[in-house]
Amino acid sequence: MLRFRPHHFLCTLGFEGKGYSPEFIRNFSRLAEELRSTPAGEEIQIEVTTISDSICQPCPDRRGEGCQSEIKIQTLDLAHARILGLSPGERLSWGEAKRRIAERMTPGAFENACAPCSWKELGVCRQALERLRGGKK
Ligand code: SF4
Secondary structure, eight states: OEEEOTTHHHHHHHOOSOOSSHHHHHHHHHHHHHHHSTTGGGGOEEEEOSSOOTTTTTOTTEETTEETTHHHHHHHHHHHHHHHTOOTTOEEEHHHHHHHHHHHOOHHHHHHHTTTOTTGGGOHHHHHHHHHHTTOO
16 A cells, blocks of 8 residues: 655656655656556555655655654645645545645645745646646636
């Protein structure tokens, strides 16, 4: 069973091969590829967690079940969980996660929720969100 911290649903949507180490990138690439395979990826179940998850495992910034930047990560998680209606322990398919992102993550919500993230300026997450939402405001 895949496990994602709340902000990692949108990170996965926008992932384009950048990350904190070669091993982190390899792991995230494999996960993202699996989820993006259609139609099988849509059915993959993901459990919401508040500790280090399937993406975090090989990260050099991971500290046990937490993160070197835990306060910032919790801020991102709280905002994404509130917008997407995610609760710890909840299980949902990747298809359902994408539906919630498309319906609830408006461009304004994205700007606020992802404001603390240093990857935001790359622009790939916003572009992926715009593609998913098909130009909706
Ligand atoms: S801006 Fe950062 S937190 Fe937001 S989706 Fe992209 S990588 Fe994830």
